[in-house]
Amino acid sequence: MHTPELGTSLQELETPSLLVDLAAMERNIKTLMGRCVQLGITVRPHVKTCKSPAFARLLIEAGAVGICVAKLSEAEVMLEAGLDDILITTEIVAEPKISRLLSLATRNSKLKIVLDSQLAAAQINEKMAQLPHRLQVLIDLNVGQNRCGVESKEDALSLAQALSRLEHLQLVGIQGYEGHLQMHADEAERRRLCHEAMAKLVGAADYLRQNGFEIQTVTTGGTGTFEYCAENKGVTEVQPGSFLFMDLAYARSGRKNFEQALHVLSTVISKPVAARAVLDAGMKSLSTDSGNACLSAEHAGLTYRPAGDEHGILEAGSGGEVPLAIGDKVLLVPSHIDTTVNLFDNYFCMRDGKLDSIVRISARGKVQ
Numbered sequence: 001m002h003t004p005e006l007g008t009s010l011q012e013l014e015t016p017s018l019l020v021d022l023a024a025m026e027r028n029i030k031t032l033m034g035r036c037v038q039l040g041i042t043v044r045p046h047v048k049t050c051k052s053p054a055f056a057r058l059l060i061e062a063g064a065v066g067i068c069v070a071k072l073s074e075a076e077v078m079l080e081a082g083l084d085d086i087l088i089t090t091e092i093v094a095e096p097k098i099s100r101l102l103s104l105a106t107r108n109s110k111l112k113i114v115l116d117s118q119l120a121a122a123q124i125n126e127k128m129a130q131l132p133h134r135l136q137v138l139i140d141l142n143v144g145q146n147r148c149g150v151e152s153k154e155d156a157l158s159l160a161q162a163l164s165r166l167e168h169l170q171l172v173g174i175q176g177y178e179g180h181l182q183m184h185a186d187e188a189e190r191r192r193l194c195h196e197a198m199a200k201l202v203g204a205a206d207y208l209r210q211n212g213f214e215i216q217t218v219t220t221g222g223t224g225t226f227e228y229c230a231e232n233k234g235v236t237e238v239q240p241g242s243f244l245f246m247d248l249a250y251a252r253s254g255r256k257n258f259e260q261a262l263h264v265l266s267t268v269i270s271k272p273v274a275a276r277a278v279l280d281a282g283m284k285s286l287s288t289d290s291g292n293a294c295l296s297a298e299h300a301g302l303t304y305r306p307a308g309d310e311h312g313i314l315e316a317g318s319g320g321e322v323p324l325a326i327g328d329k330v331l332l333v334p335s336h337i338d339t340t341v342n343l344f345d346n347y348f349c350m351r352d353g354k355l356d357s358i359v360r361i362s363a364r365g366k367v368q
């Protein structure tokens, strides 16, 4: 890999590369943490977005209680780097994952997982007999996303009762992530629907408590909803992730309280005709699951579209001339950061237009 020297200017950096605007990212952290202090809510940021232990550490230093990860392999990377209070927010089932979970939990007594089935609970419990402590578990509740999670408070109670018979697992809380609401464009409606989802989540937590279970943690929320979640008494913790960098999908949904702190830098490698410039960034540099990336404000009159794995095309909206020459560099705003970050090995972290540091995306590709 070509490693640029620190202090290199943006214009001299290798492309395509992933650039973090450190000042903007720091402001995003400050905004989030400040708002959560005001709201009196604990923050456990989701680092499936940044996939970097270095940035996870920054979030802990800024006041986060711990971190969320989506996968065991992300937890392995974070634990290896010294982060210990980790919640894995996706269900873990079957071998070989349960053996890997045992190995992780052996090294970290604060590790927490979510469960939505008695089958997985029984299998995990059997393996955790080898642990010197009980593994902390949260019941995952479907609050409207219709992905994982038990369907109702009654189903949550059945699972809690089953868990109480499993001596190597300890029920500590409940998770209900309202992912379907994060980008709801109508803010008032997003808030109303979020309150509805939180009523279900907090109601289920209360129902479990009424039936004798100690529910310490009620965890939920993302960048689009964390404030509304926190307005609900009974929610103890929020899990936003995208706020760190933001993306076009969030911008399109009208989210304005965080800044765009991540871009892909790309070079014009060809300009066969005046109306078309070709970039060195295609689908392997900018994910397309949430649509195409766009140009940063400086070149807002141009549109970008991928033209294969390695190429992208810039055109002027009017069909007129693209005011760029071969060798020029442009900044692109990813449409979806999580899936774009996962395409790169490193962040080039910029301050005042110069390369300040290179941060490894250690959990890149960690999807197991």
Ligand SMILES: Cc1ncc(COP(=O)(O)O)c(C=O)c1O
Pocket (backbone or CB within 6 Å): 046, 049, 068, 089, 177, 179, 182, 220, 221, 222, 223, 224, 239, 240, 241, 242, 243
């Ligand atoms: C369970 C869970 N919590 C929190 C988040 C964070 O959401 P966002 O990146 O929109 O802030 C996600 C993202 O997909 C998630 O799956």
